[in-house]
Every structure is written in structure tokens, then in C-alpha cells.
Amino acid sequence: MDGIMKKNSKFSISIFLIPLVVFAVLKIIWVSVETFVLPHSGINHVSDDSVKPLFYRVKLVKQEYIKPAVTKKPKKPVASIKDIKLIGIYSSPSVVVVTVLYKNKTKVLSKGDKINGFVLIGGTNDYALFKKNNKHYKVDLIKNHLNSKSSIKVVKQQDIKDLSAGVVEHQSIDRDLFEHFANNMDEIYKNIGIKEIKKGDKKVFKVSFVKRGSPFAKLGIKRGDIIKSINGQTIDSYSAAFNVYRGIKNANALNVVVVRNNKELELEYEIN
Amino acid sequence: MQMVKNAFIVFLSIWISFLVFMPKKELYFALEKELSKSGIELNEKSIDSNIFGLDIKDIDVYVENIKLAHIAQIDFKTLLFFNTVNIDKISIDSSLKSMLPQDINHTEMRYSIFNPKEVMVSSSGDFGFVKGYINIDKTLHLDFIKALNIKPFQRELKKGENGWYYEKKF
Numbered sequence: 001m002d003g004i005m006k007k008n009s010k011f012s013i014s015i016f017l018i019p020l021v022v023f024a025v026l027k028i029i030w031v032s033v034e035t036f037v038l039p040h041s042g043i044n045h046v047s048d049d050s051v052k053p054l055f056y057r058v059k060l061v062k063q064e065y066i067k068p069a070v071t072k073k074p075k076k077p078v079a080s081i082k083d084i085k086l087i088g089i090y091s092s093p094s095v096v097v098v099t100v101l102y103k104n105k106t107k108v109l110s111k112g113d114k115i116n117g118f119v120l121i122g123g124t125n126d127y128a129l130f131k132k133n134n135k136h137y138k139v140d141l142i143k144n145h146l147n148s149k150s151s152i153k154v155v156k157q158q159d160i161k162d163l164s165a166g167v168v169e170h171q172s173i174d175r176d177l178f179e180h181f182a183n184n185m186d187e188i189y190k191n192i193g194i195k196e197i198k199k200g201d202k203k204v205f206k207v208s209f210v211k212r213g214s215p216f217a218k219l220g221i222k223r224g225d226i227i228k229s230i231n232g233q234t235i236d237s238y239s240a241a242f243n244v245y246r247g248i249k250n251a252n253a254l255n256v257v258v259v260r261n262n263k264e265l266e267l268e269y270e271i272n
Numbered sequence: 273m274q275m276v277k278n279a280f281i282v283f284l285s286i287w288i289s290f291l292v293f294m295p296k297k298e299l300y301f302a303l304e305k306e307l308s309k310s311g312i313e314l315n316e317k318s319i320d321s322n323i324f325g326l327d328i329k330d331i332d333v334y335v336e337n338i339k340l341a342h343i344a345q346i347d348f349k350t351l352l353f354f355n356t357v358n359i360d361k362i363s364i365d366s367s368l369k370s371m372l373p374q375d376i377n378h379t380e381m382r383y384s385i386f387n388p389k390e391v392m393v394s395s396s397g398d399f400g401f402v403k404g405y406i407n408i409d410k411t412l413h414l415d416f417i418k419a420l421n422i423k424p425f426q427r428e429l430k431k432g433e434n435g436w437y438y439e440k441k442f
Contacts, residue, residue: 022282023289026293031295034298038298039298039302039304039305041301043301043313043314045315237336238338239338242367
């Protein structure tokens, strides 16, 4: 009888004691793992809500009071490009407007306008292109028009292509076509290949192919172009590219800055 | 007999205490950390742990900093020898509509020690119903048991003897 009671009491003790010991051991193990091995907080994505720069750009030199000329110089008999000082450039998808100083007067010219017989045919951030008698003239933007002169260069016919590599190109895109691409990402990748390339710590996105005859080829994008920015948004990550893609549906214009042959080139498109 | 009973008590105690004291939230954070190495980040509104699992609600899924999906709820359940993950209402970004179905109503993943090399997967949504597995070779195979609205992403699928299927190695 005593033996049975002893056995029963041993069993009842083991029923409570064993689990308690196991619980205590497991608790200690888990607490140790939790404390020394596992992270105590999760990783949360923080959105980059930085403000995007405005799409259009205006570049003007410092405007100061212009003193009237003291000495009167005899008028040059032949019109010279040297009389034109480029003091400001404005560019939008459809307009190139420059401000020039000509005979101590500022004049605003848009593409196609004439001054002193020179026709404005284009412009970039830093210079304007004029044409006269089938000769092209590159007039650089001056930093301070009171003290300096525009650097002027006559451009040879064979150099026009190179020079125009930096000129803002304006084209228009059919809105239906634009929306088709904006709504079908896979259609973009059928026509153009873009590869991510690491340059040090930075990522750049390089055009690996452009389908011949595709809308992208017609827009002037070429294989090897590095896409630097789209509508003012720097393309340095997939998220930046995706943010542009998402927000582009309602855009009225598209501005793409690419690096081609180590030169920055701005492509501007109006969406009609 | 006493030995067997004791062994059973020990086993049961270990099993229960292992599950009850498991730091589930911290394990989920570890999973988040591991996913972040692959560029996947999860932003959740709430994490509630219970005896056998974890309940996570309102999750935004970011891949390479791009928000690609929203999940209404993920429910992890574990009994150690049998584990399930139930995912409710996955809404995928419309920009991926040509690659993935837009709305996935329910997805279940099951892992059992009796089939240790595979995680069984089943899912339903406006695309129909799929059943498949993820195996040890890191292959996801899904058979379309019922294919409904699959046209938008049909080019991602292959046609086999038993109908459409999706297969991808990762």
C-alpha cells in the first residue's frame, strides 16, 4: 500500500515538476535568443518625399544697370556677330528664347527671329546658335555682360552635328501613344532595353537597345545613352525610375537628359 | 510505463513551451531583416502574436524602394511539425498587370515535416485557382486548376498537358 502511494505521489510530482523545469529552461533559452540573436525592431521602409525640381528652366546672367556708352565709336559698315552678347537663355518644350545685348539694348529673340541679319536657330543651357548666309555661329552665354564679351565661334558645316548634340531638341509625342506606354510597362521593354550599371556608389541606367523603327528610336534615344533625368527627376535608382513612370501619365511635356558620347544632351518632347 | 509517461510529459512540455515562449515578433523582425537584404521591405500597421502564431495586418510591400503590393492580412501558424501561412487580399500595383494578377483573394502556404522538401501553395483570385509548390531547388510551380482572367499575364504562363502553369526558379 505504501509503495503504491509513494509511486502515485512520485508520479504526481513528476507531472508538475517536469513541465515546470522544461518551461523554465525553454523560457531561458528563448529569452537568451531574443536578447542576443534576434532583432528587436523591424525594418520599415521610409519613403523619399523630396520635392521634385521644376521641369522648365531659366538661366539668366545678373542684370545690372547699363551705363550709356561714353565714347562714340564709328558704326561698323558690315554686320558682325561680335555685336551680339548673349545674356540670357530660356527654354521650354516648344520655345527657345534668348536675351541678347545688341548696341547697348537688350532684345528678346525667339527661335527664327533675326538680329543684325543673324537668325536664331537653337540654344542650350550655355550657348545660342545663329545662322547667316549658310554659316553657323555659336554664341556663348556670358557671365557678366558689363565686363565681358560673348565667346563667338564660327561653326563649320561638318561640326554642326557635333554642336547640335548639345542643343535642346524639341519634338512632339502623340498623347494616345504616350498613354499607351504609360499604362503598359511591358510595351516599353519590348521597344527599349535599359540596364542598370554601377558606377562607384552610384547607379546609372544605360540604354542597351532601341528597337529599330520604334517610337523610342523616332524620339532620338540611342543605344549607349545614359539616362540622367526625366522631367527633373534624377534617375539613380529603380524607385526613382518607377516614381517617374507612375507620375508621368498626366504630364504635358517630357524632358529627358541623357549622356551621349560623354556629352549631356537634353531631349524635350511636347505631348499633344 | 512510468518512463513512457515521463517521456511523454517532457515531450509535451517542450513542445508547448517552445511554441508559447517563442519570440514570434522578433522572429518576424528577423524575417524582415533577411528580406531587406534582397531589397524587399514590409511596412505593416499591426503585429499581434498569439500562442501558435502571428497575425500581421495592412502590409505595404516595397521592392527596391518601390511600393508594389498591399496585403490586407498575413496569418502565420506553427505547430512545429505543421506550419501554415495564410495571406488575405493581395493587391498588386497596376504597373505589373502584364506580369502578375492584380487581385489575389487568398493564398495559403503549408509546410509539413512529412513532406520536408516542398512548401505547398494554393491561391485564388480573379485569375481563378492555382495549386502548386515551392521545392528545395528554389522552384515555384503553380498549376492553374481553374483559369479565369489570365489574359493580361498569359505570356508569363506555359501550357502543359494539364493546362496552364507557371514555373519560375529564383
